[in-house]
Amino acid sequence: MSFFSFGQSAEIDIVLNDAETRKKAEHKTEDGKKDNYFLFYDGETVSGKINVTLKNPGKRLEHQGIKIEFIGQIELYYDRGNHHEFVSLVKDLARPGELTQSQTFDFEFTHVEKPYESYTGQNVKLRYFLRATVSRRLNDISKEMEIVVHTLSTYPELNSSIKMEVGIEDCLHIEFEYNKSKYHLKDVIVGKIYFLLVRIKIRHMEIDIIKRETTGTGPNVYHENDTIAKYEIMDGAPVRGESIPIRLFLAGYEMTPTMRDINKKYSVRYYLNLVLIDEEERRYFKQQEITLWRKGDIMRKSMSHQAAIASQRFEGSSSAEKALAQAQAKEQEQ
Amino acid sequence: MSDPTVADTRRLNSKPQDLTDAYGPPSNFLEIDVYDPQTVGVGRNRFTTYEVRMRTNLPIFKLKDSVVRRRYSDFEWLKNELERDSKIVVPPLPGKALKRQLPFRGDEGIFEEAFIEERRVGLEQFINRLAGHPLAQNERCLHMFLQDESIDRNYIPGKV
Numbered sequence: 001m002s003f004f005s006f007g008q009s010a011e012i013d014i015v016l017n018d019a020e021t022r023k024k025a026e027h028k029t030e031d032g033k034k035d036n037y038f039l040f041y042d043g044e045t046v047s048g049k050i051n052v053t054l055k056n057p058g059k060r061l062e063h064q065g066i067k068i069e070f071i072g073q074i075e076l077y078y079d080r081g082n083h084h085e086f087v088s089l090v091k092d093l094a095r096p097g098e099l100t101q102s103q104t105f106d107f108e109f110t111h112v113e114k115p116y117e118s119y120t121g122q123n124v125k126l127r128y129f130l131r132a133t134v135s136r137r138l139n140d141i142s143k144e145m146e147i148v149v150h151t152l153s154t155y156p157e158l159n160s161s162i163k164m165e166v167g168i169e170d171c172l173h174i175e176f177e178y179n180k181s182k183y184h185l186k187d188v189i190v191g192k193i194y195f196l197l198v199r200i201k202i203r204h205m206e207i208d209i210i211k212r213e214t215t216g217t218g219p220n221v222y223h224e225n226d227t228i229a230k231y232e233i234m235d236g237a238p239v240r241g242e243s244i245p246i247r248l249f250l251a252g253y254e255m256t257p258t259m260r261d262i263n264k265k266y267s268v269r270y271y272l273n274l275v276l277i278d279e280e281e282r283r284y285f286k287q288q289e290i291t292l293w294r295k296g297d298i299m300r301k302s303m304s305h306q307a308a309i310a311s312q313r314f315e316g317s318s319s320a321e322k323a324l325a326q327a328q329a330k331e332q333e334q
Numbered sequence: 335m336s337d338p339t340v341a342d343t344r345r346l347n348s349k350p351q352d353l354t355d356a357y358g359p360p361s362n363f364l365e366i367d368v369y370d371p372q373t374v375g376v377g378r379n380r381f382t383t384y385e386v387r388m389r390t391n392l393p394i395f396k397l398k399d400s401v402v403r404r405r406y407s408d409f410e411w412l413k414n415e416l417e418r419d420s421k422i423v424v425p426p427l428p429g430k431a432l433k434r435q436l437p438f439r440g441d442e443g444i445f446e447e448a449f450i451e452e453r454r455v456g457l458e459q460f461i462n463r464l465a466g467h468p469l470a471q472n473e474r475c476l477h478m479f480l481q482d483e484s485i486d487r488n489y490i491p492g493k494v
Contacts, residue, residue, distance in 0.1 A: 170394065171468040177346055188341040192348055199362050199392055201466060237362075241355040243348035280425075280463045 008054060008061040010099070012132045012143035014068075016048040027148045028120050028254075037148040040114060040128070046070055046147070047108035050093070050132045054102050064135035066094035070109045072116070072128045072149075074265050076215055086263050087113060087128070096135075116262050117151040117294070122224045123215045124266045151257060153293040156182045165196070166286050173197040176274055176286065178246070184295040185255055191246035193274065195238045201279040205234040207246060208273040209253060210287070215266045227273075229253050250292075257294045364390040366465055366480070368458035371450045372403075381405050382450060384457060388480050394471050394494065400481045406430075408485055409457055412464075415475040419491050422470055425463040428456025 016022065016038060025039040040046065050068060054061055072087030089112065093105040119126045128149050133142040159180045167173035173196035178189055193205065209229040216222050229252075234244045259268040270292050276284040370385040383403045390398055409427055416424050431453075434443040444450075464470050465480065472493045478485055 168468050171471075179346060188343050190341075190343055190346060192346045194348060198360070200468060201362050201364075237360065239355055239358075239360050241349070241351035243351070245345045247343055247345075278466070280466055282467065 008056055008059040010055055010061055010102075010134060010141055011053045012134065012141060013051040013053065014048060014130055014132055014143055014145040015051065016046070019048075025148045025150065027118060030120055030125060037146055040112075040147050040149050041152060042114045042149070043111050044114075045108060045110050046112055046130065047106075047110075048130075049104050049106050050143075051104050052099060052102060052134060054099065057101070061099040061134070062136070063094070063098065064096045064137065065092065066105065066132070066134050067092045068105075068107045068130060068132045070112060070128070070130055072114060073126070074263055075125045075127075076265065077123050077125070078215075084263065084265065086115070093132075114149040115151075116149070117257060117259065118148045119256060119259065119262075119268065121213045121266070121268065122226070123213060123222065126262065150294055152296040153184075153257070154296070156293070162288055162290075164286075164288075167197065168284070171197070171199045172276070172284060174276075176288075178272065178288070178290070180290075182291040182293060183250060184293050185257065186251040186295065189246060189248040189250065189272070189290075193233070193244045193246065195240055195242045195244075198237075198239055200282075200284075202237050202276050203279050204232060204236065205238075205244065205274070205276045206230055206232045207248060208275060209248075209250075209255070210271045210273050211255065212269050212271065213266065214269070217264065228255060228270075255292055258291045359391065361391065364388075364392055364462075364466055366458065366461050368454055368461060371454055373445055380445065381407075382445065382453075384454060386461065386480065388465070392471070395477065395481065397481050402480065402483065404479070404485075406453065406457070408479065409460065411485065411487065412475060412479045413460075415491060416464070416470060416473060419475070420469055420473055422467055425460055427460055428453045 019038070023039045024036040026034050027037055028034055050066075052061075052066065068091050070087065070089040071085055074084045074086065076082070076084075089109050091107050091109065093107060114128060116126055118128060127146060129144050129146040131142055131144045133140050159182045161177060161179050162181050163175070163177040165173065165175045175194040175196060176191065177194075178191040180187075180189075183189060189207075208227050208231070211226045211228050213224045213226070214221060215224075229248075231248055233246050238244065255270065256268055258270060259266070261267050269289060271287045271289050273285055273287045278284070366386060366388045368384050368386055371382050372384075373380055373382050375381055383405045385401060386404050387401045388395070388397075388399070410430075413424050413427055416422060431444055431449065434446070434449065436443075461480075465476065470476050474489065474492045474494055477494055478489060
């Protein structure tokens with residue numbers, strides 16, 4: 001921002017080429033507010049234009065160069081000064097010179113690697129943004145545009161159930177089972193708790209989802225636990241042989257995919273905490289880690305695939321094969 | 335092949351419950367009553383005892399039905415033993431009422447009926463809370479308090 005009213009200044013505007021068609025996603029800012037940003041995936045090209053608009057038309061703007069950067073960075077809140085950039089691309093748009101009128105510059109960052117998901121946490125933040133800069137001798141003019149990146153996964157090949165017997169000797173034995181170990185963000189946790197021995201007076205049982213954000217390394221590791229959900233699954237006293245079902249829909253909770261050791265700076269992991277509470281408010285619990293992943297939006301793909309399968313019923317196999325091949329070719333294009 | 339876009343939310347298979355388990359007595363029966371306060375002794379050596387009756391089907395207790403007489407200082411002894419030897423957070427006892435033991439009171443002090451009743455309720459809550467704690471159930475002192483005729487203060491502390 002320039003406090004010198006003499007001379008020239010300018011405003012920069014960043015506009016993406018696909019602003020009309022590209023989806024936006026909601027993302028929390030550091031102060032808890034939610035905002036919408038353009039959504040990108042790994043490998044996608046980021047292209048657009050920057051409009052440099054002169055504030056005083058007629059006067060020239062001298063500059064030491066105009067550039068645009070695409071940056072992916074990790075910021076630890078306890079160490080604000082040090083931004084760790086894991087993606088840093090730059091395109092020079094203009095060599096040092098002067099602008100006599102407002103001008104537009106095109107830019108394209110082709111097939112940009114975006115290896116991690118955007119994340120705003122309690123002690124750490126990972127963000128991606130475009131920064132356009134008009135360099136000047138005394139003070140630069142710059143504009144940032146933040147984008148959101150999601151990392152997608154497909155259905156894991158191996159997704160075994162979690163089944164375990166736990167308890168306190170001679171007091172309480174339970175067998176708990178969750179149908180999977182890896183859940184996507186809109187999945188359902190289906191499980192059951194089977195009581196083998198109940199010698200304490202249980203009043204109720206709940207299942208909590210705990211998010212643990214770990215920052216720092218070595219002796220300075222810090223864990224921040226946050227209970228995202230508390231869901232009562234049983235009210236009353238169970239006896240031996242009873243089986244309590246669990247059905248917990250994850251779509252209702254604000255969660256991110258599991259993030260392990262992102263750039264060796266932080267992790268975000270999720271745990272299911274099974275809690276039994278007895279008549280005297282004593283709590284008995286068992287924590288179990290689950291892996292969360294983000295599923296891609298496959299609506300359009302499955303539609304064309306299903307249309308191909310439907311055509312099999314009416315047209316015979318050869319044209320069905322053709323339709324299937326066409327659907328597959330379409331998927332590959334997307 | 336099930337449609338991957340719609341999650342399968344059917345319940346997991348489980349063994350049907352045995353009816354004797356379903357309708358039989360629960361394995362967690364434990365009830366302790368503190369009642370029948372009696373003041374014994376004369377003059378300045380008076381004190382109040384309470385009957386402590388425990389009924390249970392927990393295998394860790396030797397007797398399924400036991401009755402003993404205990405006074406407030408016995409409860410204090412138990413609290414101190416557990417605070418020293420076990421890792422549990424011992425529930426609070428009803429007050430010691432030292433003020434009530436001072437002379438020149440208008441009322442009966444610690445032998446006042448309303449006070450004894452208040453204390454009885456507090457002691458009952460205390461012992462029920464404590465006896466239900468899985469870690470307290472392992473302590474020799476709790477078993478001696480509940481089921482031995484008298485408390486041997488020279489006992490060897492330990493686990494059952």
